[in-house]
Amino acid sequence: MAGYGEHRDYGGNYRSSGRGDRGSYEREESAGGGSDRGSAGRLSFNIYSSGGNIWQTTWKAISKAFGSTKLTLGSETRTLKHCKAWLEGGGRFAVEYLVQWKPQCRYLKDTLTRLLRQPNSLTNLYKWGMRSLLRLYNAAKDFTRKSTRKYLRRLIARVFLRKFDLSLSADLLIKIKFDDRLRLCELRKVVNDLLMTCDLPTCFLGRARKKARIVWQKNQTVGELLHNHRAFAARPVLTCSCAGLPYPRVDGHVQFRLNKDMVDNPLLANARNIPKVSITNRVKLLSDEIRVGFQSWRNLQGVLPTVSEGMLAECFMDCKAQSYSELSVDEVHAAKKRFDGLVLTPLDRNPGETVVMCPMIYYQAMISTFVLNPGYTIMQVNEGVVLRELREDVNAAGLRKFAKWEGKGRIGSAYVIPKHKDLTRYRPICPTYLEPMVRTGRVVARGLNFLLGRLPRGSHFNLPAVSQLTSALGRINSSINQRRRVPDVKATSYDIKDMFSRLPHQEILRSLSWLLDFHKMKGRSFVRVNTRGKGSSFGRTTGADHWRLLLLDEVFEFVRIELQHTYTFATSVLLRKDVGIPMGKTTSPPLACTLCAFFECMFLRSLGKYGRQVFGIRLVDDVILVRYVMYTMIGLVSVGWSFSSGNADGARSGGMIKQGCYPL
Numbered sequence: 001m002a003g004y005g006e007h008r009d010y011g012g013n014y015r016s017s018g019r020g021d022r023g024s025y026e027r028e029e030s031a032g033g034g035s036d037r038g039s040a041g042r043l044s045f046n047i048y049s050s051g052g053n054i055w056q057t058t059w060k061a062i063s064k065a066f067g068s069t070k071l072t073l074g075s076e077t078r079t080l081k082h083c084k085a086w087l088e089g090g091g092r093f094a095v096e097y098l099v100q101w102k103p104q105c106r107y108l109k110d111t112l113t114r115l116l117r118q119p120n121s122l123t124n125l126y127k128w129g130m131r132s133l134l135r136l137y138n139a140a141k142d143f144t145r146k147s148t149r150k151y152l153r154r155l156i157a158r159v160f161l162r163k164f165d166l167s168l169s170a171d172l173l174i175k176i177k178f179d180d181r182l183r184l185c186e187l188r189k190v191v192n193d194l195l196m197t198c199d200l201p202t203c204f205l206g207r208a209r210k211k212a213r214i215v216w217q218k219n220q221t222v223g224e225l226l227h228n229h230r231a232f233a234a235r236p237v238l239t240c241s242c243a244g245l246p247y248p249r250v251d252g253h254v255q256f257r258l259n260k261d262m263v264d265n266p267l268l269a270n271a272r273n274i275p276k277v278s279i280t281n282r283v284k285l286l287s288d289e290i291r292v293g294f295q296s297w298r299n300l301q302g303v304l305p306t307v308s309e310g311m312l313a314e315c316f317m318d319c320k321a322q323s324y325s326e327l328s329v330d331e332v333h334a335a336k337k338r339f340d341g342l343v344l345t346p347l348d349r350n351p352g353e354t355v356v357m358c359p360m361i362y363y364q365a366m367i368s369t370f371v372l373n374p375g376y377t378i379m380q381v382n383e384g385v386v387l388r389e390l391r392e393d394v395n396a397a398g399l400r401k402f403a404k405w406e407g408k409g410r411i412g413s414a415y416v417i418p419k420h421k422d423l424t425r426y427r428p429i430c431p432t433y434l435e436p437m438v439r440t441g442r443v444v445a446r447g448l449n450f451l452l453g454r455l456p457r458g459s460h461f462n463l464p465a466v467s468q469l470t471s472a473l474g475r476i477n478s479s480i481n482q483r484r485r486v487p488d489v490k491a492t493s494y495d496i497k498d499m500f501s502r503l504p505h506q507e508i509l510r511s512l513s514w515l516l517d518f519h520k521m522k523g524r525s526f527v528r529v530n531t532r533g534k535g536s537s538f539g540r541t542t543g544a545d546h547w548r549l550l551l552l553d554e555v556f557e558f559v560r561i562e563l564q565h566t567y568t569f570a571t572s573v574l575l576r577k578d579v580g581i582p583m584g585k586t587t588s589p590p591l592a593c594t595l596c597a598f599f600e601c602m603f604l605r606s607l608g609k610y611g612r613q614v615f616g617i618r619l620v621d622d623v624i625l626v627r628y629v630m631y632t633m634i635g636l637v638s639v640g641w642s643f644s645s646g647n648a649d650g651a652r653s654g655g656m657i658k659q660g661c662y663p664l
Contacts, residue, residue, distance in 0.1 A: 199302025409436030
């Protein structure tokens with residue numbers, strides 16, 4: 001295509017050879033033989049290959065650069081991009097032209113480089129046409145760094161939007177409810193035909209057709225249709241409604257696990273199954289889905305395309321009789337009606353299993369977990385007053401710009417789900433995804449995880465991810481094997497009970513201050529977090545590339561205010577959490593890990609030189625403690641959560657010094 005690339009002709013001879021399936025593919029050039037020019041200026045030379053499938057340069061790169069070159073073997077002629085099997089099989093090939101494709105728009109990369117060095121040159125792009133700007137937008141892919149490509153495309157898209165009122169980031173998106181009868185290839189043809197009827201420039205239509213997306217929408221699972229525990233958790237009063245029902249009981253009330261024997265269809269027992277949706281007029285629904293996709297498209301200009309049912313006839317395939325069993329939505333609704341008035345909730349560690357219980361049992365669990373819990377305080381004011389006080393404290397602390405306030409935010413409603421091993425115990429869940437400062441909380445959580453990961457490795461037991469467990473155990477084994485004598489090694493694993501609900505706020509702030517002070521002593525006053533991608537950094541980054549600077553002092557103030565204003569609804573009662581942090585908040589995991597890392601560091605320091613004989617690995621609330629004994633004794637006392645240490649004299653006298661590690 002003119003403007004996008006050109007073919008260049010080269011002459012000369014070279015000899016190539018390959019050795020075996022696993023040998024390297026070598027290519028060497030040789031002079032002479034084949035420089036005879038005809039009347040039309042044709043060049044001829046030979047290629048020799050001894051076979052093999054290992055290419056020194058990847059076949060994709062060779063095919064892209066020289067794919068139009070014609071090779072002749074015997075009486076048959078092919079282009080190079082179709083001769084991979086020939087070359088790997090070996091032989092002598094005749095070449096008339098060596099044609100190399102090179103892009104002609106390399107000067108566009110120089111323009112983009114100049115744009116990076118001189119941002120003021122962006123005003124010159126307003127003089128460019130639509131086709132030229134599209135080519136410049138595509139030329140950004142020549143840069144290696146992803147952040148550079150995104151930054152350049154964002155600048156060009158801004159110019160494109162202001163000049164032509166068309167957004168390069170708004171692609172046509174058609175959301176289709178999943179149906180195994182639909183053929184996406186035929187549906188894409190229909191969407192392309194509808195795009196051609198839009199009143200848009202031809203060059204932009206080509207890009208729109210290429211970027212149009214058709215995505216499946218997942219149907220509701222059995223659990224989404226069946227479970228109703230959140231609705232019961234929001235009710236202020238619940239009474240017993242299981243009298244006379246023929247179901248298993250615990251302490252006089254219905255409570256049992258839903259299994260295959262209690263339902264008509266065995267597929268109902270697994271809450272993760274997706275029932276098949278039966279729609280009477282699927283063609284009309286598909287037409288409406290396409291129409292909605294075009295209506296929501298930012299770049300639509302002109303009249304809305306008309307979708308007729310005749311155009312969609314080819315999009316459906318004939319359905320044959322299925323040999324496997326199916327589950328319909330009507331069966332799920334029938335099962336829900338059968339257990340009407342009872343609470344249906346998933347399990348904590350097994351969301352595919354459903355528990356059916358009396359509302360009275362669930363109400364008692366909500367009252368004991370939240371309302372009567374000494375860690376919560378009942379608020380006598382409404383939600384609006386609480387949010388107004390929170391916003392006033394944020395402004396008073398100077399965090400008006402730091403905390404991105406969502407005007408439509410509100411306080412979430414808590415609920416409980418029974419645990420898998422014991423149905424009489426419950427896991428409290430406090431959703432916070434609707435809170436006004438939830439976006440800032442996500443950014444702060446990323447920054448805290450980054451700061452925690454930059455602590456000295458041997459000063460705490462925190463393990464960022466399960467994938468690092470193997471390397472952590474390898475370092476422990478390596479340290480033990482370096483000893484001259486083989487020590488007595490013992491390992492113990494524990495679980496920190498009620499880690500989130502029992503953490504004191506003062507201790508959380510103390511540990512956070514310790515973490516921030518450590519980095520301040522290193523000369524760091526801020527951390528940069530990528531709000532839309534992965535990665536954090538202490539250095540300077542591109543400000544427009546979704547990187548946000550977080551001052552360490554502002555991070556501390558934000559966490560302090562969040563701990564003071566942690567609210568939730570339970571049985572329609574507004575509660576404030578005074579002890580611990582709720583499960584569901586984005587900053588809860590890094591704060592809990594920071595507190596544990598702080599006290600682990602204090603514990604290891606208290607052991608002095610004997611701290612080198614203790615190793616630990618902790619993944620959130622699961623702890624593995626490894627110790628070895630040579631001349632002194634360093635052990636673990638399994639009384640509450642206390643580590644014990646002793647020196648040589650104390651060991652001889654049987655003395656033991658107990659020190660608490662975690663303040664729980």
